[in-house]
Amino acid sequence: MTNNSLKRQQIISFVAIASTITACSISPQLGLNKPLSKSHIGQVQAHPAKSQINAQLPPVKVENPTFTVPAKFQGKTVYKMQPSNNEKVIALSIDDGPWPKTTLEMLDILKQNDVKVTFFWVGQALQANPDIAKREVAEGHAIGNHTWHHWYRQMDEATAKSEIDRTADLIYKTTGVKTALFRPPGGFLNNGLAAYAKSQKDAVIMWSLTSADTDPHAKPQAFVNNVLKGAKPGSIVLMHDGGGDRQRTVQALPQIISGLKQQGYRFVTIPELLKMAQ
Numbered sequence: 453m454t455n456n457s458l459k460r461q462q463i464i465s466f467v468a469i470a471s472t473i474t475a476c477s478i479s480p481q482l483g484l485n486k487p488l489s490k491s492h493i494g495q496v497q498a499h500p501a502k503s504q505i506n507a508q509l510p511p512v513k514v515e516n517p518t519f520t521v522p523a524k525f526q527g528k529t530v531y532k533m534q535p536s537n538n539e540k541v542i543a544l545s546i547d548d549g550p551w552p553k554t555t556l557e558m559l560d561i562l563k564q565n566d567v568k569v570t571f572f573w574v575g576q577a578l579q580a581n582p583d584i585a586k587r588e589v590a591e592g593h594a595i596g597n598h599t600w601h602h603w604y605r606q607m608d609e610a611t612a613k614s615e616i617d618r619t620a621d622l623i624y625k626t627t628g629v630k631t632a633l634f635r636p637p638g639g640f641l642n643n644g645l646a647a648y649a650k651s652q653k654d655a656v657i658m659w660s661l662t663s664a665d666t667d668p669h670a671k672p673q674a675f676v677n678n679v680l681k682g683a684k685p686g687s688i689v690l691m692h693d694g695g696g697d698r699q700r701t702v703q704a705l706p707q708i709i710s711g712l713k714q715q716g717y718r719f720v721t722i723p724e725l726l727k728m729a730q
């Protein structure tokens with residue numbers, strides 16, 4: 453044991469004794485001549501021993517989150533949620549990243565506004581941008597699986613399995629995250645992907661409200677209007693941070709957040725939303 457760690461333990465022991473005495477309400481007026489009762493002595497002696505054990509334990513390893521879904525949503529398709537008390541909660545979901553520049557700009561906006569969202573990652577994009585992915589997790593956002601190639605076409609089971617499992621493996625290897633949230637590219641539910649995800653007890657997460665931010669001709673204000681006019685308690689909102697130039701979505705995001713806040717909405721991740729269901 454080094455001198456430093458020995459000193460640290462002594463300090464910890466001293467603090468434990470001092471706090472025990474305070475907790476026992478032994479007032480300073482208690483004269484030195486007056487002996488401590490047996491129960492007080494017992495407590496004073498017990499705490500330093502416990503602290504010494506704690507001081508020798510290795511630091512607690514923080515595990516990255518596992519995004520589970522309640523049993524009733526496992527293997528099911530979800531479009532929105534009905535919060536139990538009709539509370540004004542809403543979940544933003546952001547697809548097709550992680551993506552250079554736009555994801556980082558969105559993360560900055562989300563952080564400034566203390567908003568947590570759910571990102572659905574494409575395996576190929578994750579492979580190209582692992583550090584952006586790590587930041588998303590570190591900043592408390594939820595993560596879902598959005599396949600490896602973002603294919604829309606019909607797939608046999610082996611291909612569907614590969615699209616989803618390969619992405620899940622990379623999500624875990626990159627960030628330590630496991631997720632039971634799956635979103636099929638393009639929202640296609642009949643090309644084999646959703647069937648495989650359901651067989652694995654994932655929840656297939658669709659959306660009830662789209663910003664329509666993939667419209668190449670619309671202005672950012674249109675995305676803002678789409679969301680603010682359509683918002684309802686329990687809505688799942690679709691937006692994109694990758695898969696193309698999403699600068700207009702970045703421009704729309706601050707107004708989407710402030711407008712929803714003005715309407716009285718609180719932002720939750722999709723796992724949080726599912727846990728609030730009736």
Ligand SMILES: [Zn+2]
Pocket residue numbers: 547548598602636637638
């Ligand atoms: Zn997508």
